[in-house]
Amino acid sequence: MNTPPSDVSRVTCVGAGVIGGGWVAHFLARGYDVTAWDPAPDAPEKLRRLVDAAWPSLTRLGLAEGASPDRLRFAATLEEACAEAQFVQESAPEKLELKRGLLAELDAATPEGVVIASSTSGYPMTDMQTEAAHPERLLVGHPFNPPYLIPLVEVVGGERTDRSAVEWASRFYEAAGKSVITMERELPGFIANRLQEALWREALHMVANGEATVQEIDDSITEGPGLRWAFMGPCLTFALAGGEGGMGHMLDHFGPSLKSPWTRLEAPELDRALRDAMVAGCEEAAAGRSIADLVAERDRGVIDVLRATGRLPGEASA
């Protein structure tokens, strides 16, 4: 790749809607010069409004030196937007054929050696890079809404993507203040969306069958597991369900109920290999912290989240 990841100063964002606009706000707040392009006639005004609305939050979070909304330029054409880009983030509609054609256009308009990342929510890059002349620099950089507040970006290449481009993109996103998961294998929906979609499909089933209301579904998360998930993922959280016995005891105790018809998703066979992999994975994630350490960390975190969201009895939100 041409420019070392930490030396990038100019970013191009193509597609400036909900997510593309969020990317623009993020890169501006991190002190980059941002060139945007979007075919919608009202895109420049909508983008300015989005950036202006986000700026107070970004200021509260802390702006990079020299960060300014004034460093946003809206290009007249896609070609103009890409001509001097050091990195391109595509955020056009989630339509496979549109992305195929657009990524080929971006490839043709962007200097060789410059990485082009798609914000796609789930399409494998292998399926999108089919028409590009230089597919080796095309990859997925999947963000979470809004990209200027939610740090995660999932990075994964397609079959024709160079590993060096994936490594470059991961280092660039880290330099740009993102929290990066670099996936070793393509997986439709990547990691977090596969988990979100499992929950989302179950929610739709319950509403469709009159088993729960939208409010009950949302309350079940915000008043329950969601409090923990802000700082402890589902695996370590469930390891604590095993008490001092950790994930091993949790699986031994609750494993048989895994096959209970509590979900419309097919459960995997909880064989010895899977059990051992979960136990080992949780021990690695615990990174030397005991169950007692993790319980104390969880409890501190739940109290902080309750306080931050004004739900600690007797305390207003911060």
Ligand SMILES: NC(=O)C1=CN([C@@H]2O[C@H](COP(=O)(O)OP(=O)(O)OC[C@H]3O[C@@H](n4cnc5c(N)ncnc54)[C@H](O)[C@@H]3O)[C@@H](O)[C@H]2O)C=CC1
């Ligand atoms: N909305 C979300 O929560 C998230 C969306 N994404 C992904 O980001 C991408 C964009 O989604 P949204 O921002 O939600 O959609 P959106 O509909 O808000 O924005 C899409 C933008 O693309 C523009 N556009 C249409 N045709 C175009 C073309 N040929 N070239 C360039 N721009 C074009 C539209 O004018 C619009 O401004 C999708 O791939 C989506 O899966 C990823 C993570 C979260």
Ligand SMILES: C[N+](C)(C)CC(=O)CC(=O)[O-]
């Ligand atoms: C609803 N969605 C699939 C577009 C969501 C994402 O892709 C990530 C997010 O922001 O949750």
